[in-house]
Amino acid sequence: MRYASSLQLRPVRLRHQSNFESVIAVGSRISQIVLALIAVVIALDYGEVILAPIFLGVCIGLMFSPLAGRIEKYGVPTWLSALVIMLSFMLLIVIISMGLSVPLAAWVDRAPDIWKSLTLQIADWKSLIESFQGVQKQMSDAMGQAAALTVKVDDSSAVQSVVSLGPKIVAELLIFLASIYFFVATRDRFRIAVLSMCFTRRMRWRFAHFFRDVEVLISRYLATITVINIGLGIATALALWAVGMPSPLLWGVLAILLNFVIYIGPALMTLILLSVSLAIHNTAFDILLAPGIYLALHAIESNFITHTVLGKTMTMNPFAVFLALAFWIWLWGPIGGFIAVPSLLILYALARNIIPNKA
Numbered sequence: 001m002r003y004a005s006s007l008q009l010r011p012v013r014l015r016h017q018s019n020f021e022s023v024i025a026v027g028s029r030i031s032q033i034v035l036a037l038i039a040v041v042i043a044l045d046y047g048e049v050i051l052a053p054i055f056l057g058v059c060i061g062l063m064f065s066p067l068a069g070r071i072e073k074y075g076v077p078t079w080l081s082a083l084v085i086m087l088s089f090m091l092l093i094v095i096i097s098m099g100l101s102v103p104l105a106a107w108v109d110r111a112p113d114i115w116k117s118l119t120l121q122i123a124d125w126k127s128l129i130e131s132f133q134g135v136q137k138q139m140s141d142a143m144g145q146a147a148a149l150t151v152k153v154d155d156s157s158a159v160q161s162v163v164s165l166g167p168k169i170v171a172e173l174l175i176f177l178a179s180i181y182f183f184v185a186t187r188d189r190f191r192i193a194v195l196s197m198c199f200t201r202r203m204r205w206r207f208a209h210f211f212r213d214v215e216v217l218i219s220r221y222l223a224t225i226t227v228i229n230i231g232l233g234i235a236t237a238l239a240l241w242a243v244g245m246p247s248p249l250l251w252g253v254l255a256i257l258l259n260f261v262i263y264i265g266p267a268l269m270t271l272i273l274l275s276v277s278l279a280i281h282n283t284a285f286d287i288l289l290a291p292g293i294y295l296a297l298h299a300i301e302s303n304f305i306t307h308t309v310l311g312k313t314m315t316m317n318p319f320a321v322f323l324a325l326a327f328w329i330w331l332w333g334p335i336g337g338f339i340a341v342p343s344l345l346i347l348y349a350l351a352r353n354i355i356p357n358k359a
Helices: 002-006 019-046 048-072 078-109 111-124 126-142 155-196 201-242 248-258 264-280 284-313 318-332 334-353
Strands: none
Touching: 019 048, 019 318, 048 078, 048 155, 048 201, 048 318, 048 334, 078 155, 078 248, 155 201, 201 248, 201 284, 201 334, 248 264, 248 284, 264 284, 264 334, 318 334
């Protein structure tokens, strides 16, 4: 008994971490998170050819998921409803392509005349260009350079780019269509598989509401934007027809399609209208009329209509939307611009349902 009592353990006091050690520990955790985010961004960048069409297909699949659910209520199997959705989307692409082919072919036939008109317009700016070159020469002489800055264009690079981009575009289109089909066809099984991995009833409830909110938010957003873009396209076509702009239906359809890519799409549409007006008109008023009309309609749509309609259905921080657009456009270009807001909606649904609310 004496021997046992002598072996009693004494309580050990743990040394508290100093402020410096606490800062180091927090900094190491933050560094791990930052490195993980950088690795994700690099992986998304390198996997753009595969991941971008998959993400786009999932967004389109979420948009048409409510329609597929209504079809399946009549006893239609999931694979058939997914096939109907994919074929309907392909038919829509074919109809739009056929509708644009005739006016585009007409403008392609007029390309030599348009180029000649553009060269004449640029010739009028010759004096401005020569004055700029004179300033450039004076600056180069003052800096001690032997010659002014010159730009060389390799004609063969354009042909090589077209040849190399052809298979890439076809591959991305096939991946995009396959993503739509497989996502719509297996969305219920994927949801059940994720819920089966949840250990608690509370966690299953959270993930079930997360899937529901993602489908509702993204389908509502894309459907609303589609209706607004169609209205913008109709208004653009009618306004350009009223001022005598050739092929107003073509510009209306382009306004619908390009407006899905926020910021980049409207800027590209304005540049197209400006180039066409520059080629077919002579006065400054006529040249700026068509792009000015489109910019006015787009300003009304973006600042009043879209803001009012989406503000009633979903609340998102404008700065967060801007950051999402900037990040995804920088990462994946036009496709990133399309999926920027849906990705933000997914994060919003995740934060609202998955992250515990201590309040």
